Amino acid sequence: MSLQSLLAEHGAEWLEECLYLDPAHARAYAADAYAFDSQPPPAVFLPRTQTELQRVVKACVEHDLPMAPRGAGTGLSGGCVSREGAVQIGCSRLRRIVEIDPLDRIAVVEAGVVNLELSQEARRWGLYFAPDPSSQIASTVGGNFAENAGGPHTLKYAVTRAHVLGIRMIDAEGEWVELGGPHAPMPGGDLLGLHCGAEGTLGIVAELILRLSPRARAVYTVLAAFDEAEDAADTVAAIVAAGVVPAAMEFIDRVVLRAVEEAFELGLPVEAGAVLLVEVEGSAAAVAAEKERVLHECRSHGVRQLREAGEERERARLWKARKHAFGALGRLAPRYATQDGVVPRAEVPAIVRRVGEVARAHDLTIGIVLHAGDGNLHPAILYDDRDPRSVRAALDAGHEILEACISLGGSPTGEHGVGLEKRDFLDRLWSGYELEQMAQLRQVFDPQERCNPAKLLPSGAGCGEGRPRHRRGILP
Amino acid sequence: MKHLSSPGLHREAFRREVELCYEARQPLTWGEGDRSATGSRTRVRAPAGVVDHWPEDLVVRVGAGSTFAEVDDFLRPWELELGVLLPQPDRTTLGGAFARGEGGMTGGGARSLRELALSALLVEGRGRPLELGTRVVKNVAGYDLLRPHFGAGGAWGGLCELVVRSRSRPPSRMLRWSESSPQEALGRLQQLRDRGSTTTVGEWWLDAAALARLGLEGRGGWFLLAEGSEQEVGAWADAVGGEESTDALPILRDLGWTESSAVLVRVFASTRECFEGDPAFASGGGGRGWIHDAATGVNRWILADLSDLDRVSRRLGPMASRAFVDRGPIPAATRPAGGRTAEWKGRLRQIYDPGEIFPPLPTPLGP
Numbered sequence: 001m002s003l004q005s006l007l008a009e010h011g012a013e014w015l016e017e018c019l020y021l022d023p024a025h026a027r028a029y030a031a032d033a034y035a036f037d038s039q040p041p042p043a044v045f046l047p048r049t050q051t052e053l054q055r056v057v058k059a060c061v062e063h064d065l066p067m068a069p070r071g072a073g074t075g076l077s078g079g080c081v082s083r084e085g086a087v088q089i090g091c092s093r094l095r096r097i098v099e100i101d102p103l104d105r106i107a108v109v110e111a112g113v114v115n116l117e118l119s120q121e122a123r124r125w126g127l128y129f130a131p132d133p134s135s136q137i138a139s140t141v142g143g144n145f146a147e148n149a150g151g152p153h154t155l156k157y158a159v160t161r162a163h164v165l166g167i168r169m170i171d172a173e174g175e176w177v178e179l180g181g182p183h184a185p186m187p188g189g190d191l192l193g194l195h196c197g198a199e200g201t202l203g204i205v206a207e208l209i210l211r212l213s214p215r216a217r218a219v220y221t222v223l224a225a226f227d228e229a230e231d232a233a234d235t236v237a238a239i240v241a242a243g244v245v246p247a248a249m250e251f252i253d254r255v256v257l258r259a260v261e262e263a264f265e266l267g268l269p270v271e272a273g274a275v276l277l278v279e280v281e282g283s284a285a286a287v288a289a290e291k292e293r294v295l296h297e298c299r300s301h302g303v304r305q306l307r308e309a310g311e312e313r314e315r316a317r318l319w320k321a322r323k324h325a326f327g328a329l330g331r332l333a334p335r336y337a338t339q340d341g342v343v344p345r346a347e348v349p350a351i352v353r354r355v356g357e358v359a360r361a362h363d364l365t366i367g368i369v370l371h372a373g374d375g376n377l378h379p380a381i382l383y384d385d386r387d388p389r390s391v392r393a394a395l396d397a398g399h400e401i402l403e404a405c406i407s408l409g410g411s412p413t414g415e416h417g418v419g420l421e422k423r424d425f426l427d428r429l430w431s432g433y434e435l436e437q438m439a440q441l442r443q444v445f446d447p448q449e450r451c452n453p454a455k456l457l458p459s460g461a462g463c464g465e466g467r468p469r470h471r472r473g474i475l476p
Numbered sequence: 477m478k479h480l481s482s483p484g485l486h487r488e489a490f491r492r493e494v495e496l497c498y499e500a501r502q503p504l505t506w507g508e509g510d511r512s513a514t515g516s517r518t519r520v521r522a523p524a525g526v527v528d529h530w531p532e533d534l535v536v537r538v539g540a541g542s543t544f545a546e547v548d549d550f551l552r553p554w555e556l557e558l559g560v561l562l563p564q565p566d567r568t569t570l571g572g573a574f575a576r577g578e579g580g581m582t583g584g585g586a587r588s589l590r591e592l593a594l595s596a597l598l599v600e601g602r603g604r605p606l607e608l609g610t611r612v613v614k615n616v617a618g619y620d621l622l623r624p625h626f627g628a629g630g631a632w633g634g635l636c637e638l639v640v641r642s643r644s645r646p647p648s649r650m651l652r653w654s655e656s657s658p659q660e661a662l663g664r665l666q667q668l669r670d671r672g673s674t675t676t677v678g679e680w681w682l683d684a685a686a687l688a689r690l691g692l693e694g695r696g697g698w699f700l701l702a703e704g705s706e707q708e709v710g711a712w713a714d715a716v717g718g719e720e721s722t723d724a725l726p727i728l729r730d731l732g733w734t735e736s737s738a739v740l741v742r743v744f745a746s747t748r749e750c751f752e753g754d755p756a757f758a759s760g761g762g763g764r765g766w767i768h769d770a771a772t773g774v775n776r777w778i779l780a781d782l783s784d785l786d787r788v789s790r791r792l793g794p795m796a797s798r799a800f801v802d803r804g805p806i807p808a809a810t811r812p813a814g815g816r817t818a819e820w821k822g823r824l825r826q827i828y829d830p831g832e833i834f835p836p837l838p839t840p841l842g843p
């Protein structure tokens with residue numbers, strides 16, 4: 001069975017409207033935002049309706065074709081890149097906001113709805129969708145679910161999983177399955193929570209019931225510049241220890257700061273070693289109290305400059321420094337690779353130091369952006385893809401940083417997923433038995449491994465030997 | 477509560493108990509409570525006590541047999557707490573609440589126990605330990621092996637330890653209420669929300685029977701809970717109006733749980749589902765009290781006895797498939813749902829419990 005047999009059997013009009021076989025489409029869908037791997041899919045399906053989506057999946061099942069689901073392709077780990085001849089099934093045309101219910105504070109949306117568009121639509125009721133990955137201007141809620149996406153504001157509001165109440169999905173056999181509903185998860189085993197972050201390996205989500213949150217009445221945003229990156233890193237833990245959980249607390253180092261300033265001329269303090277972008281929100285009284293505590297901790301840690309956002313326009317400018325940081329880095333080198341690791345919050349100063357050591361050891365420039373409150377760092381490793389030694393150094397540096405994250409008690413991925421990139425990194429974190437459990441779990445939902453094959457799990461899952469486990473183990 | 481002096485020994489003892497049950501094919505049940513009325517089951521209790529604490533990270537690792545009150549007492553010197561509002565915190569253990577799928581009564585989303593739990597040490601059906609997750613707040617390295625166990629009733633393994641987030645203790649807390657009939661409930665909730673905004677952390681509607689237990693009269697009423705600084709809570713109180721209900725929070729929280737004979741049912745249905753279709757539905761159908769949690773879509777129904785339960789099942793209609801008995805006999809008519817999800821859950825059981833020694837998955841009142 002093959003794509004050819006599928007085409008021979010299903011060459012009807014409905015396929016012509018959503019099937020693309022030309023090289024241009026294959027090239028366009030060959031990669032996501034992960035720089036080191038690409039593979040043109042043999043075919044690209046872009047269904048326009050949920051019914052069409054199911055017909056495509058059923059046809060693939062009948063013809064034993066593996067499928068690689070895709071949202072907007074903004075992922076950073078190659079999670080949607082075709083492998084093992086998987087056809088690409090893009091959900092970006094499923095863009096209906098089916099319903100917003102301001103009383104129950106829920107939205108029913110199709111998987112291809114863009115994250116930011118949902119929040120803009122919900123604004124009229126004073127509501128929004130809390131997860132806000134930096135890609136929110138383009139990334140889809142289906143992709144957010146598949147990756148269990150985070151973003152700057154997860155410090156206070158948690159990751160995507162906390163905001164998804166239900167899904168309507170097509171399983172690996174092409175059948176509709178509903179999990180959850182417009183209420184808290186029910187007893188009986190939380191399969192919805194399991195599917196969130198499964199990177200499309202357990203099925204393809206078509207529709208979601210999302211929790212909407214009330215917009216805060218007051219917001220205070222400040223950019224605090226420090227001479228030394230370590231001082232900024234120390235301030236992160238101090239603010240939380242002072243009893244403040246900011247809505248966001250972002251760390252931007254000197255490399256990134258300068259790139260952003262050169263690109264956007266925002267008047268950023270480019271002489272600083274690092275800046276913290278701190279945002280607190282809530283009622284006016286709460287914000288006033290938390291603002292004072294944030295400023296106190298910044299001053300206690302030797303802040304050199306405080307730039308407060310007095311109005312929405314200024315707040316947007318400050319956030320531009322963060323949300324456009326990676327775009328600006330393109331000016332500094334032919335290529336850059338963004339990593340994604342997590343450490344406990346108290347280890348933020350240690351990981352910042354370690355990234356500096358890695359950069360020096362490999363003679364590379366590495367910029368650091370951190371969701372500092374979560375301990376989730378995104379080092380941007382600058383390299384020249386025309387020089388094989390530079391590529392090798394960038395790969396090695398990335399791996400050393402992730403090793404450091406694990407050895408500090410963290411994880412090699414906090415929000416970008418495993419995808420292709422980190423498959424063979426998991427055995428540093430998990431034991432062979434834990435990986436075997438994951439492999440068995442996949443078999444429960446997709447025994448033929450049709451859904452997004454060769455992703456998320458190591459190629460030899462279940463055989464965790466061979467590499468030392470770096471996590472500080474507590475088990476025999 | 478103190479640190480566990482030798483957590484390794486406690487872990488090994490817990491693991492070994494499961495292993496022995498597996499080897500003897502002896503059915504077991506977990507710690508607090510026993511939903512399985514038939515057969516003789518060995519009771520296995522998870523350890524209680526703090527295993528590790530990282531106050532600067534707002535993370536604590538505890539034995540799953542620790543109660544919420546014990547953990548909160550431990551955290552108090554750091555001005556921290558778990559912030560999970562559940563009935564009988566001095567008796568309810570973290571492992572038990574997680575296994576029952578109890579997220580807590582203060583809001584959903586980020587404040588649910590489901591989200592506060594970062595990782596766990598679980599022992600599966602052969603007595604093998606599994607570390608599910610890490611202690612960082614974000615981790616997407618592989619499948620989330622912890623989450624399926626939320627609400628699984630210990631059917632897929634026993635929680636030995638849990639790593640959970642803590643938070644700063646709010647300086648002030650206030651409960652206010654205002655009367656509202658079931659017919660007026662939808663409009664009144666929206667009004668209260670428009671005025672209260674983000675300071676509100678709990679939203680419950682109580683029927684007349686539940687109100688009476690709090691010593692209040694009325695056809696029903698909304699209760700709102702706020703947390704924050706005194707100034708913040710004061711401003712909130714001015715905005716939402718109503719009356720302050722001092723000292724009522726523990727009574728509301730424990731309603732029904734202190735009566736040994738009461739049958740307690742949780743029904744999962746959103747505010748609109750409860751009040752729009754049949755407003756009289758929310759009046760409890762003759763039960764001893766009905767509490768609707770608008771933030772989570774969880775309803776708690778207090779019933780006098782099993783005959784009440786039969787009546788309730790009929791009254792619930794299709795919603796019986798979303799009703800679960802938290803305390804009391806499980807009607808004989810209860811049976812697991814079919815379909816694809818049931819098939820998946822059956823396969824998960826084969827992985828996690830090959831000796832079939834664990835309690836069954838919680839099942840709803842109706843199919």
